[in-house]
Amino acid sequence: MSQEQNSQTMKPLTAASKLGIYLPATPEEFRNSTITRAQLEALRTDPPQWLTELRRTGPFPRDITARKLGVSNSGLQRAEVSDALTAVEIEALLADPPEWLVRERANLVAVREEAERVKTKDAERRAATNRPAKRRG
Template sequence: MAKKTQEMKPSTAAAKLGVYLAATPEEFQAGTVSRDEFAELQRNPPAWLVDLRRNGPHPRAVVAARLRVSTSGLARAGMTEPLTTEQITELIAEPPPWLLAERRTFEKVREEERRLKALENPPA
């Protein structure tokens, strides 16, 4: 009996590649991606993947990471659409009040997570 190749949905592959699915080529969106194809995309990304990673539009998780906020923070600010690298750069250069507030919130949450982790794992 032949071993069945594992496949993933285009949405899963796009998320793992850090790209916005709607911006990928139609043939990528229409089919499934095998584990071997996925590994090849990671090893030797085609031009469209390199361009999407560099210029966007980017999915929420990537936008949040680049802006140093949470995805929830983006939602609270009404930032529901994918952003390009240029748009992200503009926000970083001239951060609006919501971005500054969300960065503070995000940092407080991270500090609390570090504090709790230190309590769980005290130094020996």
């Protein structure tokens, strides 16, 4: 067997996810083929024009859109943002943020602060249980 027949392949959705792009916006040939790991690596190291343009202007998948807006994926869901957004649409939202975006950004900050507080408290608790007991007397 040749190396080409033995190489692992992935579905276009998986490859798009690994590339951080929105699958429906890719060329038909990408959407309708399996991608090998070697092809994926080639796309990463020497991206074709369509990939460069897609990464620059979008539309972007939900996780990238959420990161660019500074909200969580759940925040986009709560705001009922179901379509992939382009760079222009994201810039417009950031320039004049609607109430939902302001609320979700504040919510994400609060969640991260709480997670940091819990992490610190747990670390302090672990440190306290590892200390030798004080002797009385």
